[in-house]
Amino acid sequence: MTDQNSDGNAPHPKPTKSSTLAIFMAATILALVISVPAIVVSIVTYYIIKMNVMLTLIASLVTLFIAMGFSYKLSGKLAKIQAHQ
Numbered sequence: 001m002t003d004q005n006s007d008g009n010a011p012h013p014k015p016t017k018s019s020t021l022a023i024f025m026a027a028t029i030l031a032l033v034i035s036v037p038a039i040v041v042s043i044v045t046y047y048i049i050k051m052n053v054m055l056t057l058i059a060s061l062v063t064l065f066i067a068m069g070f071s072y073k074l075s076g077k078l079a080k081i082q083a084h085q
Contacts (some may be wrong), residue, residue, distance in 0.1 A: 026078045033071045040066040 042060040045051045051059075 034067045037067045
């Protein structure tokens with residue numbers, strides 16, 4: 001019998017396995033990057049600056065979307081770090 005595959009007998013690379021702790025740490029970091037800025041902005045604008053509730057919500061939502069953009073880029077970097085471990 002001959003192997004019709006063009007790879008021949010080359011070993012297939014095993015997919016990398018991330019540990020559960022590494023996945024939880026990455027998820028926790030991403031959750032903090034997303035939630036903490038929005039919470040801080042809402043507290044500062046409502047309780048310290050004494051802004052209107054609607055303006056506070058708008059400022060918090062804008063901050064949330066900006067934080068999600070940063071976390072998207074950070075998630076790619078964390079995935080590369082986990083792949084190398």
